[in-house]
Amino acid sequence: MSGSLFYDVGKLDQIAINLFYGWGYNFYRLENQLRADDLLIREKACWLLGLSRTMIEAMQSSYRRKHLPPPSRAKPLPDPDAVATAQALEALSAGIGQLEGTIRALPVPENDRMTQRYRQEAQTLMTLGACDQRLVGLAELLRQSLEGRDADWILANLAEIQNAINLMMSQVRERTSLLK
DSSP: OTTSSOOHHHHHHHHHHHHHTTTOOOSHHHHHHHHEEEEEEEEHHHHHHHHHEEEEEEEEHHHHHHHHHOOOOOOSSHHHHHHHHHHHHHHHHHHHHHHHHHHTOOOOOOSSHHHHHOOHHHHHHHHHHHHHHHHHHHHHHHHHHTTTTHHHHHHHHHHHHHHHHHHHHHHHHHHHHHOO
């Protein structure tokens, strides 16, 4: 049994390394570590945006319960201002969700020979990581600013919150332009 091909550690290592190289992966290369870090950082940015979205949805739900009661014979139609406010909160939540989806779908440089030959892959990945770092910082600031707030505060600061979302979208566009 010990003479079996499956027990030859050197041969198994060589097969694994050949497979890794064939798949375009070498776990010791800096570029692969940077690519994995990029995915992790973007995931954390999306997680923070998800927390912000959850807070806004909870505020929206609370606002709707408080200001939009079920229709009655005395008041069959809801207050138009309350409906507009609820819709503004809903649109804000949808905007954050769209940003989150966009960040999740952001590309990274392909791990192919053409990319390695014509582009400084490690430098590009470091630059992308810096963009992603700013995205995480902005997402955390948004989460912190929403924490413990109510719908009235959000409505009073809606323009500033929307500016933060627009700033994150411009950061996404800048990141995308680095790969063209």
